[in-house]
Amino acid sequence: MRITGGALAGAQLRTREGAGERMPVEVAATTFEDLFRGRYEPMVRVAFLLVGSRAEAEDVVQDAFARIELRWARLDNAEGYLRRCVVNRSYDVLRRRRLEQRFRLLHRDDRTTELVADELGDALASLAPKRRAAVVLRYYAGLPEREIAEVLRVRPGTVKSMLHRALAQLREVIDR
Secondary structure (H helix, E strand, C coil): CCCCCCCCCCCCEEEEEECCEEEEEECCCCCHHHHHHHHHHHHHHHHHHHHCCHHHHHHHHHHHHHHHHHHHHHCCCHHHHHHHHHHHHHHHHHHHHHHHHHHHHHCCCCCCCCCCCCHHHHHHHCCCHHHHHHHHHHHHCCCCHHHHHHHHCCCHHHHHHHHHHHHHHHHHHHHC
16 A cells, blocks of 8 residues: 655654754654655655665565554654664665676676666765665765664764765765
8 A cells, every 4th residue: 555645744843953954854653654654755765875776765665664564563763663674675675686786797698788877876886785874864864873873773983984984985986
């Protein structure tokens, strides 16, 4: 079942101070439907930046919501669990993609070549999955380092280090 609506449709908002500006942030959803309506599209965008495909991103988010629905009564922080599920499932997709690429390299046909011109996607794809997740969660989703640390299950200082190294790596890739 797919519920449509704006990213913050029907949600109460509070604001979060970050990076010198006030950002709207959704208050914890009281029902599964509220969470779905308010967080589906933002999570699809996060997943898209992690996996690079809209179709796979939607699958990732739908799987995450399926897991949440099963555990809804036991969740204290459904939105945090949702982010964790989306990141974990994105890692699964990337792992599978790497395996498929290795298999294709072993059994490739030299007669076919594909050219793809997606510079941002290519630059993000050059990052390790955790670094990519940190960059997407910080600069796209606008999460503070503390929340990124919770999602990635690392310390806040590690998030700072990952972001610093990821940005340095992105600069190198873009400058080439």
